[in-house]
Amino acid sequence: MQDRNHLSDVQPTNSVCLIENGLIEIPMLQLLDENGHETNKEQSPEIDEATAKRIAATMQYIRLLDERMVGAQRQGRISFYLACTGEEASTVASAAALSSDDMIMSQYREQGALAYRGYTTEQFMNQMFSNELDPNKGRQMPIHYGDKTLNFMTISSPLGTQIPQAAGYAYGQKMSGKPALTICYFGEGAASEGDFHAGVNMAAVLNCPVIFFCRNNGYAISTPVEEQFKGDGIASRGIGYGVKTIRVDGNDVLAVFAATKKAREVALAHNCPVLIEAMTYRLAAHSTSDDPSGYRSKSEEEKWHAKDPVERFNKWLDGKGWFDKKATDAYLEKSRAEILAAVKKAEKVPVAYIDDIVEDVYDTPPWHLKKQLVELKAHIAKYPEHYPKTSGRVK
């Protein structure tokens, strides 16, 4: 057994001096300024025209989807919605820098990453309307998406739980020998959960190829970052765990893409985690159950509208000669019609059969679930008018 010396890297000092936050200042990578000009062409990532256009189209689509579905919730057509307005670049450009074999574990405001993977309007709707075509079988609240074929892990509401899970998933990927990793998205509020500490530390110690992607958008519901942490954001913590770390402008597609690309290369080459902190702003309300006017000013929001990630990227596209106003407008018009048609279609699809209520708790329902189902069905049969969603379709 080898002798260990855990003091080997520790330098003694004879000065009674407290080390303060701020000794290391973590800069923010920005490759595209607010006018859509590249700040350092040598560092700009290579993005081909098709990829650039797909990123732009996905961001525009998601903004449209968000607008329409917030509206649908206001009309009472769906129970809940959660927009990602302002954070489209963070989620779409990071997803664009991955391989489709990489697993995505998200928090809930990453519909952009899912859309980039190819989730269709119809799939979005079936989940949000909790109908029988919803892959979650109508069991979870709207926006809790998941798709096995797209390597997008089903979302759950408890915050931060996916952080140690992502470390474990990545460990399994490493052991299987396939060149794929896991990206794990979370907000700066979720990073205050114990699971953040657990997951990032485990990923570092157990050499897991995982990208921890923090969307620091300034607020956790009504709580501003000053009430969330005292340190230098989330990035400074990565360094404390021995994790390679970068802070990026989350409204800058080029910076997010370049950082994620680099993180992926490094994580796979060295079997290690990388932490990315994307600085952005939650232009949307937290959810349809929230009204931000109770805790922040219009003028603050307006400053961030000026940094709009979608507009900024369009300007860059325009500079490359890749922006076509007419084609963009036509695409938006087509998407708008598609979304409206999908809403109408999804809301007419019934919920799953009542038998489904006891499926998937276990691989097969044990005796007590079977018994409870029999009793429930007998009860529904007795009072069918009180259970209109299922009583007409009891198998």
Add this chain to the structure above:
Amino acid sequence: MAQMNLLQAINNALITAMTDDEKVMVFGEDVGHFGGVFRATSNLQEKFGKGRCFNTPLTEQGIIGFANGLASQGSVPVAEIQFSDYIFPAFDQIVNETAKWRYRSGGQFTCGTLTIRTPYGGGIAGGLYHSQSPEAFFAHIPGMKVVIPRNPRQAKGLLLASIRDDNPVLFMEPKKLYRASVGDVPDTDYELPLGKADMVKEGTDITLLAWGAQVEIIEKAAAMAQEIGVSCEVIDLQSILPWDVETICGSVCKTGRLLINHEAPLTGGFASEIAATVQERCFLYLESPIARVCGLDTPFPLAHEKEYMPDHLKTFEAIKRTMDY
């Protein structure tokens, strides 16, 4: 067939599972080279490499979160929580994540391959935090299975079945018996069915039900009862969730009396669930109220451990009260 103690049987089961399936991975605090604080994972790292048997940082929520991710990826994690008293930091990961993974994703993803091993129970002067029996907390979680063996043969067969079951299993090991319980264990790869109780001894006058280390307590009480002419049917429940209602109710319909014994506190303990179900199903057969002989509704004390425990004498007295009702 070889003589083994409970720990050796568990170690043997882990070796069997890891040899059989290279996706099986064992991890937790101190389980690596050191082989675990109870030595249940001895030699696994040497045999199967650091990639498949490793230490984790000291974080229970991390261990189970990590295990959840690993299971959903398709690996077969066997995670160890050093004492079941320390499983509570992972309660959120188990209740909200492990157990609901399959249901919430419509069966697209599961944590079904996960097994959580943890030593539980008193009788070792463990005080408040090395003695707890938290099975009832987990019996209230749809999606989990909870399994407790009573001896080496049961431990190997049930652990192999738990590792291979396509549902997450909490496998609780009575640490009081780790070295005390010795018996014949088949060298073969065998499984004992989950969800099934084990008839330890047939009888006609009263059914005695327990699990884990308490089975030998009710056996002892049954022997005392035999001397005064009471024939006890002794059953080891083995699986807390889902539990074997048929065997228990079949026995009670025959004997007309039931006594349930567990170390955990009485209020909200799993005996309540069994008692309620049995009185629903066997109402016309019951000759006396169902007796529960359990730990007190206190934290698990150190100096008064012997007084706290639902031992054979408390059980014997309850048998007599039930018979005389």
